[in-house]
Amino acid sequence: MPFSVKMDSIVTRITLFALAALASGCAEEPPEVSGGLYFAAGNYLAELDLRNGDTRVIASIGDDTIVELAPQGDERLLLTVFGEVNRQDVHSLVLFDLASKQQLRFFAGRKGRYLPNTDVLVYDEGRQILVKRREENSWETIEVASHDYRVSVEIIPIAATSFLYAIGDEPARIFDLSTATSSVPGLAERCTLDGAVWVSALDGLLCRGSGEPGVYMLVSLDGEVMETLALPEDRLFTAVAYAADQDVVILTERWQSLVSERPQYAIWVHDRNTKETYRLVENQHLGDTVIYRP
Numbered sequence: 119m120p121f122s123v124k125m126d127s128i129v130t131r132i133t134l135f136a137l138a139a140l141a142s143g144c145a146e147e148p149p150e151v152s153g154g155l156y157f158a159a160g161n162y163l164a165e166l167d168l169r170n171g172d173t174r175v176i177a178s179i180g181d182d183t184i185v186e187l188a189p190q191g192d193e194r195l196l197l198t199v200f201g202e203v204n205r206q207d208v209h210s211l212v213l214f215d216l217a218s219k220q221q222l223r224f225f226a227g228r229k230g231r232y233l234p235n236t237d238v239l240v241y242d243e244g245r246q247i248l249v250k251r252r253e254e255n256s257w258e259t260i261e262v263a264s265h266d267y268r269v270s271v272e273i274i275p276i277a278a279t280s281f282l283y284a285i286g287d288e289p290a291r292i293f294d295l296s297t298a299t300s301s302v303p304g305l306a307e308r309c310t311l312d313g314a315v316w317v318s319a320l321d322g323l324l325c326r327g328s329g330e331p332g333v334y335m336l337v338s339l340d341g342e343v344m345e346t347l348a349l350p351e352d353r354l355f356t357a358v359a360y361a362a363d364q365d366v367v368i369l370t371e372r373w374q375s376l377v378s379e380r381p382q383y384a385i386w387v388h389d390r391n392t393k394e395t396y397r398l399v400e401n402q403h404l405g406d407t408v409i410y411r412p
Contacts, residue, residue, distance in 0.1 A: 151387055151398065153361060155368070156195065156409040158184035163195070163214065165411075166385075168368075171399035177219045179212065186407045190232045193217060195409065196239075198228045211241060225250075233275045234318070238295070240281055242271045247283055249295070262293050272311035274323070276339075282323070284311040292339070304341015313356040315367075320344070324357050324367060334367075348393050355386065359410040365390045370404055371397075 151168045156176070158164070161183055163176045182201030190196045190213065197212040209228040212221050227248075230241040238251045245267055249260040265271065265285045272290075274282040280294040282302070289306035293299045309325035317324050320336060322344050327333040334357060336345040347367065349355055355369040367388040375382050385399040 149389065149392075151361070151364060151366060153364070153410060153412045155359065155404065156187060156411065157404040158187055158197075158407075159403075159405070160184070163187070163197070166399070166402065166404070168398065171385075171402065173402070176216070177214070179214070179221060182210070182212075184405075185209065185228065186230075186405075187409060188231045188407065189409050191235070196230045196232060198230050209244075211239075229271055229273050231273050231275050231281065233278050233281060236278050238278075240273055240275065240283075242273065244268075247271065247273065247285075249293075260295075262299065263291075270312075272314070274311060274314060274316050276316045276318070276323075282311060282316070302339055302341075305337055305339055306341075308335065308337045308341050308343065315357045315360055317360045317362075319360075319362040324360060334369075345390075347388055347395075349388065349395050358404060358408045361410050361412070363412050368398075368408075368410065 153168050155166045155168065156163065157166060161180060162178050163184060164173055165176055166173045179197065179199060182199040184197050185200050186198040188196045193216055195214045195216065197214055198209055199212050200209050201207065203210060208226050210223050211225045211227050211230040212223045214221050225241065227241040227243045230239065232239055238249060240249050246264045247262040249262060250257045263285060269286045272284045276282055279296060280292055282290050282292050284290045290302055290309065290311050291299055292302050305323065308328060309323060310328055314323055314325035317336065322336045322338050324334060324336050327335055332354060334347040334349060334355065335343050337343055353371055355371055357367055357369050359368040361368065367390065369386045369388060371384045371386055373382050383401065383403040384397050385402055385404065386395060387398045388395045
């Protein structure tokens with residue numbers, strides 16, 4: 119082979135390699151996400167910084183395990199914890215003050231949720247979903263629905279007077295403090311409440327498609343599909359929060375590694391403006407519920 123031909127080949131390879139490296143270096147970085155996520159880690163309440171993935175412990179709640187958490191305004195969290203009370207292992211609702219770190223245990227139950235900007239509490243007592251609201255110096259109790267012991271329950275607040283709920287495999291329903299329970303056939307046909315997030319800014323439910331666990335949609339209460347998220351295929355995501363100030367959806371991914379028996383976790387972000395989805399943090403487990411803070 120002539121020397122000049124061989125040199126041309128080498129130069130061509132070097133040029134292509136340099137162009138590839140340049141293109142890689144010029145690729146746009148995903149926009150920085152700010153804010154944080156409160157999450158549970160055993161008996162610890164922790165916070166993850168979305169800017170860099172750093173975590174910090176906020177407080178320990180003692181010997182109990184934090185199962186879920188939900189907001190109560192901007193200054194307090196409602197925790198569902200599991201632990202021993204009077205020599206019995208039970209689920210309890212604990213109100214946690216972020217500033218003072220004080221805790222108040224007040225009801226036996228799980229899936230505790232406050233309706234937005236109110237003192238109206240919704241929770242699963244074990245065999246029935248209850249609403250409790252303060253009336254002067256006592257609690258008024260409203261029975262929403264009964265169910266078998268330990269059946270799965272989902273509760274999603276959507277307004278100051280209403281919430282969605284689902285019991286076991288039954289379709290989603292809506293409860294309003296003034297009109298009681300009613301069906302939402304359009305939404306129930308499209309969505310499951312497991313892994314769903316209510317997006318008040320968009321007046322819709324971000325949910326998995328019924329029978330399509332890999333598809334996430336934004337659906338109105340009437341069942342209109344307003345948007346389908348363009349997520350990477352062959353991955354199973356769970357939406358955990360919507361950051362309205364940044365218009366991004368925060369999701370978690372869980373998968374089984376071929377080299378480890380332990381499940382693997384990651385945190386992803388879907389930008390509704392650019393339609394991009396990218397992995398934000400690797401090797402971080404957040405649990406089933408988180409609370410976003412700007």
